[in-house]
Amino acid sequence: xxxxxxxxxxxxxSVSALLVxxxxxxxxxxxxxxxxxxxxxxxxxxxxxxxxxxKDGLAPEWTRExxxxxxxxxxxxxxxxxxxxAEETExxxxxxxxxxxxxxxxxxxxxxxxxxxEGGPGATPTIxxxxxxxxxxxxxxFCLNLEDGSVIWQSxxxxxxxxxxxxxxxxxxxxxxxxxxxxxxxxxxxxDKLTGKKIWQTELHEAGYGSATVFEQGGQTLIATLDCDxxxxxxxxxxxxLAFAEWKSPYKTNATTPIVVGDTIYISTGYKVGCALxxxxxxxxxxxxxxxxxxxxxxxxxxxxxLLYGFDGDSHNGRNVTLNCVNYETGELKWKQRGLGCGSxxxxxxxxxxxxxxxxxxxxxxxxxxxxxLARTKFLTGRCWTSPILANERVFGRNSDGTLVCLTLPREEx
Numbered sequence: 233x234x235x236x237x238x239x240x241x242x243x244x245x246s247v248s249a250l251l252v253x254x255x256x257x258x259x260x261x262x263x264x265x266x267x268x269x270x271x272x273x274x275x276x277x278x279x280x281x282x283x284x285x286x287k288d289g290l291a292p293e294w295t296r297e298x299x300x301x302x303x304x305x306x307x308x309x310x311x312x313x314x315x316x317x318a319e320e321t322e323x324x325x326x327x328x329x330x331x332x333x334x335x336x337x338x339x340x341x342x343x344x345x346x347x348x349x350e351g352g353p354g355a356t357p358t359i360x361x362x363x364x365x366x367x368x369x370x371x372x373x374f375c376l377n378l379e380d381g382s383v384i385w386q387s388x389x390x391x392x393x394x395x396x397x398x399x400x401x402x403x404x405x406x407x408x409x410x411x412x413x414x415x416x417x418x419x420x421x422x423x424d425k426l427t428g429k430k431i432w433q434t435e436l437h438e439a440g441y442g443s444a445t446v447f448e449q450g451g452q453t454l455i456a457t458l459d460c461d462x463x464x465x466x467x468x469x470x471x472x473x474l475a476f477a478e479w480k481s482p483y484k485t486n487a488t489t490p491i492v493v494g495d496t497i498y499i500s501t502g503y504k505v506g507c508a509l510x511x512x513x514x515x516x517x518x519x520x521x522x523x524x525x526x527x528x529x530x531x532x533x534x535x536x537x538x539l540l541y542g543f544d545g546d547s548h549n550g551r552n553v554t555l556n557c558v559n560y561e562t563g564e565l566k567w568k569q570r571g572l573g574c575g576s577x578x579x580x581x582x583x584x585x586x587x588x589x590x591x592x593x594x595x596x597x598x599x600x601x602x603x604x605x606l607a608r609t610k611f612l613t614g615r616c617w618t619s620p621i622l623a624n625e626r627v628f629g630r631n632s633d634g635t636l637v638c639l640t641l642p643r644e645e646x
Contacts, residue, residue, distance in 0.1 A: 263308045264623040267356040267405035267443050268489065269578065274534045276580040276622040282607075282642040283583075285595070289609035292637045293626070294332035298325050299634040300344065301352025301369075302403075306359050307623035311335065311378055313357035313364050316634045317344050322353055322368045326381055329626060332638065336381035342368050345401050348548070350615070350632040354403035354441070360425065365413060369401035373415075375428060385428030389417045393433060399484065403441040409453070409468060414444045416457045420466055432471035437461045441487035441530065449495060449512065456492060458499050460484040465497070465512060477517040481505045487530040491540075491560075496520065498560065502529030502546045509563065525565040526558045531576040531619055534584070535560055536598045541584055543575055547617065550574040550589050555603065569603035576619040587611065587620045587629050593639075612637055 261278055268274045299316020306313045312329040315322065322342035326335045344351040355367035363384060364376050371389030376382065390397060395418030404416040413425040418439035422431040440459035446468065447454055453468040462479040466472065479486065482503045491498040497517070500507035506524035510517040526533060526544050533542025538560050545553030550573040557566040573589025579598060583606070586594040591612035597604035612631045620629035625643070630636045 261624040264621040265306055265308050265360070266358040266407070267304060267306075268532065269621065272445070273491075274532060274578045274619070275536070276578065278622060278625065279581040280643050281581060281583070281595075282644050283595070285607035285609055285642060290593075290611075290639045290642070292611075292639050294638050296327065296332045296334075296636050297634050298630070298636050299323055299352065300350050300632065301634060302349075302354045302618045302632060303352075304356040304619050305621050305628045305630070305636070306357045306364075307621065307628070308359045308378075311359065312623075312628065313359060313366075314630070314636055315353040315355075315357065315366060315368075317342060317352035317369070318634070320344070322372070324357065324364075324366050324374070324376065324381070326364075326378075329623065329628070329638065332636075338374065338376055338381045338383070340368070340372055340374075342370055342372065345369050347400055349617075351401075352632075352634075354401060356405040358406040358408060360408045363425070365406040365408070365425070367402050367404065367406060367415065370397060371395075371402045371417065373406075373423075375413075375425070387423070387428055389415070392430065393417060393419050393421055395419060395436065395439065398439040398441070400441060402439075403487070405443045407444045407446060409446050409455075412468070414446070414455060414468075416440055416442065416444055416459060418459075420444065420455065420457050420464065420471060422468075422471060434464075434466065434471050434473065437464075438484055441485070442489040442532075445490045445492055447492040456490040456497055458486050458488060458490055458501075460486045463490065463497065463499055463510065463517060465517065474515050475512060475517045477510055477519070479505075479508065485529070488528050488532050491533070491535055493535070493560065498535075498540070500526050500528040500533060500542070502527050507558070507563065509560070521563040523563045525563055526556055529574060530617070533558075534577055534579045536579055536582070539566065539598070539600055541577060541579075541598060543572070543577075544568065545574065547574040553589075555586070557600065557603075566600055567602050574617060576617065578619060578622060580622055585620065585622060585627065587616050587618075589616055591616050591631065593620070593627065593629070609639075611639065
């Protein structure tokens with residue numbers, strides 16, 4: 233360990249002081265406990281990464297096969313959660329993020345349900361204190377003990393909610409809100425997160441494939457969801473509907489999670505539908521703009537300093553999909569970049585961490601004037617539609633066949 237100036241270990245009088253000093257030296261590290269990360273926005277608070285990578289690329293630390301699917305991963309401390317399908321069985325994996333070692337796994341019967349894609353689970357595990365919540369392709373909802381994978385409670389969404397199996401399966405990732413567990417599943421539903429008892433549910437609607445966004449307005453806690461009928465705003469305490477705006481798409485494919493800034497809500501959909509920004513005022517949703525400058529098929533855009541970065545176009549035509557930069561407030565297109573396919577991205581320290589559809593991991597500036605690639609490495613092979621995650625200096629990514637790879641991002645030299 234290198235000391236700077238007059239700082240010595242002897243001058244650090246407490247464990248807290250040592251931790252602060254280490255953070256200043258190495259940059260901030262963080263867990264990624266749920267879909268879209270610790271801030272529910274796809275942005276990590278980790279900093280201090282190098283802007284260049286070795287010419288021969290970054291070597292994976294470990295690789296593990298977890299089964300077919302499109303679920304992303306979650307990490308808290310020494311627990312990594314992931315999901316996959318093999319031989320008519322779905323598996324929830326708990327791995328050591330340092331080594332890929334299997335700590336436990338929970339399996340249950342499940343259909344692959346391939347439909348214009350490989351199939352398998354699509355919802356991301358949610359870690360909350362000593363519990364993990366998972367949703368299977370057919371609506372198998374589990375609350376598991378994070379330590380050993382034992383079942384605390386479980387529910388089948390089709391039977392519990394009286395809903396049909398969505399065409400592409402259940403894909404909403406669980407959202408914890410206080411004592412509630414919130415899901416979009418053909419109804420928006422709230423369960424008691426400790427017992428599984430249903431607290432409230434909405435009327436039936438055409439299920440969407442994104443997750444719930446929680447926000448505050450006017451002293452109320454509200455929930456925004458995008459289903460295949462439209463944008464829905466609910467009161468969190470009882471599920472009553474505050475506002476609704478119709479937003480339909482061909483083939484019933486609304487699959488993104490609403491982005492909320494102040495009194496505005498942004499949504500985006502593929503198949504030439506595009507994006508829209510609404511203002512929530514006194515129980516009504518007023519449309520500010522709608523255009524086709526961003527048409528997210530299933531992966532969310534990331535909002536940084538008033539600019540949205542996201543993939544515009546449809547997965548079946550990946551060679552024509554572009555990474556776009558759009559002004560959040562006006563919908564104006566700033567730039568577009570080809571060559572990454574129908575990929576996904578997250579962000580950290582003002583940089584985009586992009587997983588191209590063909591498996592390249594790309595580091596780029598979050599810039600308003602043009603696409604600025606900084607570094608690139610081969611990461612995965614096969615179809616890569618699932619968003620990677622960044623947790624404690626490591627990037628974890630998977631492909632549709634279930635190859636899960638971990639690598640460490642290099643840091644700036646001190």
